[in-house]
Amino acid sequence: MNAAEDWDLVIVGAGPAGSSAAIAALRAAPAARVLMLDTAGFPRDKVCGDGVAPHAMDVLAGLGIAVAGLSADTEPVTALHLTSPEGVQAKRDFRRPAAVIPRALFDARLVHAALDAGVVLRRHRVRALVQNDDQVLIDGTIRARTVIGADGAESVVRRQCGAGHAQAGTVAIALRGYTGSEPWPAGEQRLVMAAAHWPAYAWVFPIGDGTANVGYGELIRATPPSRAELTARLHTLLPDLPPLALRGHRLPLSPGRPRVAHGRVLLAGDAASLINPLTGEGIYYAVLSGALAGTAATRPEPAHAYRRALRHRLGRHFRHTDLLARCTRRSWLVDIATAAARDNRHAFDSLVEIGLGAGTLDSPLAKAMITAAALRRQKMR
Numbered sequence: 001m002n003a004a005e006d007w008d009l010v011i012v013g014a015g016p017a018g019s020s021a022a023i024a025a026l027r028a029a030p031a032a033r034v035l036m037l038d039t040a041g042f043p044r045d046k047v048c049g050d051g052v053a054p055h056a057m058d059v060l061a062g063l064g065i066a067v068a069g070l071s072a073d074t075e076p077v078t079a080l081h082l083t084s085p086e087g088v089q090a091k092r093d094f095r096r097p098a099a100v101i102p103r104a105l106f107d108a109r110l111v112h113a114a115l116d117a118g119v120v121l122r123r124h125r126v127r128a129l130v131q132n133d134d135q136v137l138i139d140g141t142i143r144a145r146t147v148i149g150a151d152g153a154e155s156v157v158r159r160q161c162g163a164g165h166a167q168a169g170t171v172a173i174a175l176r177g178y179t180g181s182e183p184w185p186a187g188e189q190r191l192v193m194a195a196a197h198w199p200a201y202a203w204v205f206p207i208g209d210g211t212a213n214v215g216y217g218e219l220i221r222a223t224p225p226s227r228a229e230l231t232a233r234l235h236t237l238l239p240d241l242p243p244l245a246l247r248g249h250r251l252p253l254s255p256g257r258p259r260v261a262h263g264r265v266l267l268a269g270d271a272a273s274l275i276n277p278l279t280g281e282g283i284y285y286a287v288l289s290g291a292l293a294g295t296a297a298t299r300p301e302p303a304h305a306y307r308r309a310l311r312h313r314l315g316r317h318f319r320h321t322d323l324l325a326r327c328t329r330r331s332w333l334v335d336i337a338t339a340a341a342r343d344n345r346h347a348f349d350s351l352v353e354i355g356l357g358a359g360t361l362d363s364p365l366a367k368a369m370i371t372a373a374a375l376r377r378q379k380m381r
Helices: 016-028 054-062 103-117 156-160 227-237 283-296 302-327 331-343 345-356 363-380
Strands: 005-012 034-038 077-083 089-100 120-123 129-131 136-138 142-149 171-180 188-193 200-206 211-219 247-252 265-267
Touching (some): 005 136, 016 034, 016 054, 016 283, 034 142, 054 089, 089 188, 089 345, 142 156, 142 283, 171 227, 200 227, 211 227, 265 283, 265 302, 283 302, 302 345, 331 345, 345 363
Parallel strands (some): 005 034, 005 142, 034 120, 142 265
Antiparallel strands (some): 129 136, 136 142, 171 211, 171 247, 188 200, 200 211
């Protein structure tokens, strides 16, 4: 048997979390030997809403990436149009425009940035990990001081390191496809929430090239819905949508997140169940957790460094989104939040920050929701 290769860091998965981790590691330790493994060649498609919040671009810019190149040939979206389960509508401009970049473009461009930084990329399907005190052996042939699992919702690394499955009631399922941008307004993201099968919503994200990313997602309950049922629900919420090819994927939401560090194995992005439970947004969490994991991997105690960094950056945010995810199982609270966003600029901005970044339930939004909830209780007496 050939001797195992030695690497300082091996990253499994070359998507946004993995590429960000690789770049961050080399910024922290330029001499580090960093290997990325992925089962796919790039460019490749990935089922996603394709929305990239400015918060994610901030993280990538902080890694020295020329973010204008990531969004080249696409147009930003400048407004958000929300429709609540009972039909309350809120439409306002974003404080900062967001990008909509097909993952076939976005991921390939991030991979190229990682390669330019000195990362080695190899096509390889990881099947087994064995941890010792000071190293991890991958498939018996690759030895690493630290491993980062950034291999998505169906993460092999997550299973192999003992993190287990996502908790029941914390996984969503979604379908996504592409269609012409008509009849939806240019530059406007649209979210249409469903009263039936709540929590659930459909989306339209225009790309700026005459096409739009459209889809539908809902929380998985005891019996997962069929593809036909999901497709019918999408067309109910977006009746102008023509028939189109749809692809499905699972979304492990952050309330079901496992421990993110297991010995010398760190988990980032979807592999760590880092998907916003309110919006399904995952790219900001992916690039931020990847960057934090990559930096931590260069430290003497990577697990401790990563847990501490992630708690510092997202701990309070997670506590608030965990709470909101429980509260908003009652769809009338979402109607109240949408009305608050319609009537109050600060409340709208707070919702955007909670749903797309690291925001928390601050005073304007909380006061608006508490007042509306109190009025509702009085009416029901």
